[in-house]
Amino acid sequence: MRKLLSRFRYHLLVFFAVVGPGFITAVVDNDSGGIYTYSAAGAKYGYLPLWTLLPITVVLIITQEMCSRMGAVTGKGLSDLIREEFGLRMTFLLMILLILANLTNVVAEFAGIASSLELFHVSRYISVPLAAVAVWFLVVKGNYRSVEKIFLFACVFYVTYVISGFLVKPDWKEAAIYSVKPVLLLDSGYLYMLIGMVGTTIAPWMQFYLQAAVVEKGVTAKEYAESRIEVIVGCMMTSVIAFFIIVACAGAIYSVRPRDIQDASEAALGLRPFGEYAFLLFSAGLFNASIFAACILPLSTAYSVCEGLGFEAGVNRRIREAPVFYFLYTLLIVVGAGVILIPGFPLVRMILLSQVLNGVLLPFVLIFMILLINRQNLMGEWVNPRWFNQVSWITVVVMIGLTLALVGITVRGVQ
Amino acid sequence: MGTLSIADNLLFFTELVSMPVLDIRGRRIGRVKDAALVPMVNSSRIDRVLVGGAYTWLSIRYDQIRSIVLGKGIMLSDEQLTPYHDDEDMLRIGRDLLDQQIIDVTGRKVVRVNDITMGIQNDGVRDTLTVLEVDIGIRSIFRRLCQGVLPPRWIRRLQQPIPPNSILWDLCNVVETDPLRRLRLNISYQKLEKMHPADLADIVEDLSPAEREAIFETIDSEVAADALSEVDPKMQASILEALEPEKAADIVEEMAPDEAADILSELEEGTSEEIMDEMDSAEKTEVQELLEFEEDTAGGMMNTEYVALHENATATDALAALQGNTDLLESLNTLFLIDAEERLTAAVPLARLFIASGNAGLKDLASETLIQVTVDEKQNRVTELFDKYNLLTLPVVDEEGKMAGVITADDIISVLRQK
Numbered sequence: 105m106r107k108l109l110s111r112f113r114y115h116l117l118v119f120f121a122v123v124g125p126g127f128i129t130a131v132v133d134n135d136s137g138g139i140y141t142y143s144a145a146g147a148k149y150g151y152l153p154l155w156t157l158l159p160i161t162v163v164l165i166i167t168q169e170m171c172s173r174m175g176a177v178t179g180k181g182l183s184d185l186i187r188e189e190f191g192l193r194m195t196f197l198l199m200i201l202l203i204l205a206n207l208t209n210v211v212a213e214f215a216g217i218a219s220s221l222e223l224f225h226v227s228r229y230i231s232v233p234l235a236a237v238a239v240w241f242l243v244v245k246g247n248y249r250s251v252e253k254i255f256l257f258a259c260v261f262y263v264t265y266v267i268s269g270f271l272v273k274p275d276w277k278e279a280a281i282y283s284v285k286p287v288l289l290l291d292s293g294y295l296y297m298l299i300g301m302v303g304t305t306i307a308p309w310m311q312f313y314l315q316a317a318v319v320e321k322g323v324t325a326k327e328y329a330e331s332r333i334e335v336i337v338g339c340m341m342t343s344v345i346a347f348f349i350i351v352a353c354a355g356a357i358y359s360v361r362p363r364d365i366q367d368a369s370e371a372a373l374g375l376r377p378f379g380e381y382a383f384l385l386f387s388a389g390l391f392n393a394s395i396f397a398a399c400i401l402p403l404s405t406a407y408s409v410c411e412g413l414g415f416e417a418g419v420n421r422r423i424r425e426a427p428v429f430y431f432l433y434t435l436l437i438v439v440g441a442g443v444i445l446i447p448g449f450p451l452v453r454m455i456l457l458s459q460v461l462n463g464v465l466l467p468f469v470l471i472f473m474i475l476l477i478n479r480q481n482l483m484g485e486w487v488n489p490r491w492f493n494q495v496s497w498i499t500v501v502v503m504i505g506l507t508l509a510l511v512g513i514t515v516r517g518v519q
Numbered sequence: 520m521g522t523l524s525i526a527d528n529l530l531f532f533t534e535l536v537s538m539p540v541l542d543i544r545g546r547r548i549g550r551v552k553d554a555a556l557v558p559m560v561n562s563s564r565i566d567r568v569l570v571g572g573a574y575t576w577l578s579i580r581y582d583q584i585r586s587i588v589l590g591k592g593i594m595l596s597d598e599q600l601t602p603y604h605d606d607e608d609m610l611r612i613g614r615d616l617l618d619q620q621i622i623d624v625t626g627r628k629v630v631r632v633n634d635i636t637m638g639i640q641n642d643g644v645r646d647t648l649t650v651l652e653v654d655i656g657i658r659s660i661f662r663r664l665c666q667g668v669l670p671p672r673w674i675r676r677l678q679q680p681i682p683p684n685s686i687l688w689d690l691c692n693v694v695e696t697d698p699l700r701r702l703r704l705n706i707s708y709q710k711l712e713k714m715h716p717a718d719l720a721d722i723v724e725d726l727s728p729a730e731r732e733a734i735f736e737t738i739d740s741e742v743a744a745d746a747l748s749e750v751d752p753k754m755q756a757s758i759l760e761a762l763e764p765e766k767a768a769d770i771v772e773e774m775a776p777d778e779a780a781d782i783l784s785e786l787e788e789g790t791s792e793e794i795m796d797e798m799d800s801a802e803k804t805e806v807q808e809l810l811e812f813e814e815d816t817a818g819g820m821m822n823t824e825y826v827a828l829h830e831n832a833t834a835t836d837a838l839a840a841l842q843g844n845t846d847l848l849e850s851l852n853t854l855f856l857i858d859a860e861e862r863l864t865a866a867v868p869l870a871r872l873f874i875a876s877g878n879a880g881l882k883d884l885a886s887e888t889l890i891q892v893t894v895d896e897k898q899n900r901v902t903e904l905f906d907k908y909n910l911l912t913l914p915v916v917d918e919e920g921k922m923a924g925v926i927t928a929d930d931i932i933s934v935l936r937q938k
Contacts (some may be wrong), residue, residue, distance in 0.1 A: 178727055178728075178729075179726070179728040179729070179730075179731075180727050181729030187631070188616050188618050188619060191617075191618060192618060192633065192660065192663045193663065196664060320755055322751070322757070323727070323754050324728060324757045326757070326760065409751060413631075413653060414660075416628070462612075512664030
């Protein structure tokens with residue numbers, strides 16, 4: 105009995121030692137773009153889209169699990185592995201795409217910061233530069249461990265969505281029913297929304313970030329069982345938060361008058377009739393999510409690119425030791441934030457462009473992932489089991505299909 | 520071509536790849552696919568050039584080559600070519616080196632190989648390729664990206680403005696995780712053993728788990744112990760767990776007992792017992808005693824590497840004692856005096872020995888106040904004492920006042936850094 109207890113204590117300790125990468129990646133998936141997608145779905149279609157969260161969770165878990173397993177077993181980042189197995193040219197191409205895609209993502213995050221703070225009557229000409237400087241200093245002056253603690257703390261703030269979901273007093277019975285009852289409407293807007301929800305679930309940067317963070321954390325194959333639990337719990341939490349965002353918008357906007365909303369801050373305003381707190385919490389959540397993602401995206405991009413191309417990288421190195429890393433990191437923040445301040449900048453087009461770039465990059469990343477994780481020389485006994493391989497190939501094909509569909513619709517919509 | 524600043528007797532691996540190969544009569548038999556060293560024979564000469572022929576790859580020995588000219592190709596001097604089948608003694612440049620990580624011994628970091636610079640030497644009979652440098656940095660990335668897209672001479676001209684970044688081949692260490700292959704390829708880590716343990720620890724942290732194990736398995740146990748004490752605590756445990764218990768025990772024996780105890784307490788019970796079983800009994804008892812203490816007490820922080828003398832001893836006795844403990848000298852700064860019951864009575868700063876005459880009693884050289892703690896003193900209190908009294912070494916005693924060990928300033932720095 106005592107032995108059992110000490111074993112349990114050991115595993116609990118290991119679990120807390122590996123917590124971080126999985127949670128952070130999954131939670132940041134609900135960035136300003138994600139929040140907008142879920143708000144728009146709830147505002148227009150109420151509780152109907154809730155059922156998609158279940159398959160979304162499964163897809164997230166399958167892809168994230170593969171990345172963290174590769175990180176734990178090989179001790180190398182995804183871009184490292186792609187470089188070693190597929191050569192410099194392919195890596196270079198992917199990294200250029202990754203920089204472009206993530207740059208547009210960073211722009212979207214700073215747009216989220218601007219619009220959420222404008223709800224509190226803070227001008228974007230004050231909020232965006234301040235946020236950019238804060239983000240830059242946080243990472244450059246901190247070390248990875250303290251930064252990770254701040255990130256984990258930021259995860260806690262997502263609870264604001266849960267509370268605002270409750271404050272709106274939605275119809276819980278309907279929410280419960282539609283969470284498990286799939287509804288397909290042959291309405292182009294509805295289909296587009298579904299594709300959008302699933303299509304934005306997996307972004308290329310997540311795979312790079314998660315694997316790098318697992319490696320940085322020093323998770324080993326032996327501790328992987330705990331790490332896997334962390335990834336799964338993280339993915340489920342993400343969907344719980346998405347659930348409450350949809351429910352809040354369904355209860356506050358759809359039940360009053362179903363309509364299209366243009367951005368996430370409009371959703372926050374829609375909550376206002378249900379109490380000042382619901383509105384405040386929703387907006388604060390949006391700000392938290394945006395600034396959180398604005399920290400992670402440039403960091404993760406600079407890290408992956410430098411790793412893949414063989415430049416020194418990491419916040420534990422000094423600027424002189426890793427010039428390319430800091431240059432890229434700074435560039436992404438400066439351009440990402442600067443663009444928001446240009447009057448009349450076509451922001452909507454930029455965000456659509458980010459979807460297209462992510463969509464182009466994702467198939468490469470997912471296919472490389474499956475190829476890599478099946479290499480015996482890298483993974484040894486940790487290669488995908490056969491059944492898991494089939495499931496992940498199906499997932500990957502479906503995800504690529506949906507993402508390309510989203511890209512197609514987006515491109516047609518722009519013309 | 521006199522305007523080129525890159526000499527014609529240099530050849531990059533990116534230029535060698537896909538170079539045409541011509542037989543004795545000048546007929547083209549294929550293009551270069553890869554090149555290989557046979558480190559058992561020569562550590563830097565390109566011993567084989569692998570050529571993709573019409574049906575199969577051919578393996579060309581260095582002495583079958585007449586000349587190598589950029590823009591023209593490789594001219595052979597022999598017709599007896601053998602088909603290539605995987606040769607375990609070969610370190611293939613394209614497959615095993617390009618895009619992989621190697622250790623830059625003088626730069627003390629892990630780098631990724633972009634390209635290889637080779638020299639062409641002519642001994643009157645044939646041209647021979649020798650690996651000179653491993654190229655890293657932007658210039659070699661540029662070359663790789665343009666390889667096959669632009670003619671080699673253009674690439675050489677276009678890359679001029681980019682500063683080169685290379686490491687001499689002799690100062691590189693290839694990392695190989697398979698022990699059998701390590702033997703066949705004659706890879707050793709002797710170069711790493713000469714580095715400062717802290718630098719080696721930094722390098723090891725940058726490698727993957729398998730590569731880490733490969734290094735710790737191979738290098739001298741004493742070097743391994745020094746480096747391991749500098750590695751991040753969490754990684755220490757995973758390295759030891761991955762090693763064979765005998766090797767792990769060898770390394771742990773070489774470590775300071777307090778550090779050994781710290782690492783062993785991080786391991787799962789079964790693993791640490793396995794390692795302890797393999798240890799020599801003297802070191803084992805010492806470590807076991809230290810393991811009894813809670814990690815955040817003085818007992819858990821202390822080590823047993825100190826020199827204690829009887830309180831009536833003289834300076835001459837002290838010098839004799841030091842001569843018997845030469846392995847402790849590097850970090851020793853205080854001597855301790857004990858009475859007949861082994862109870863601690865005084866501390867003598869080592870430097871005072873220099874100005875004392877040989878028959879001076881150590882008691883007269885001792886510090887006025889004796890600061891000591893008991894084994895169960897809390898960690899916070901211990902760090903406070905170091906700060907308050909500007910200590911370098913703090914003696915730890917058991918319940919009966921007997922000397923149990925010492926805590927040194929470097930232990931305190933590690934504790935503070937971890938907070």
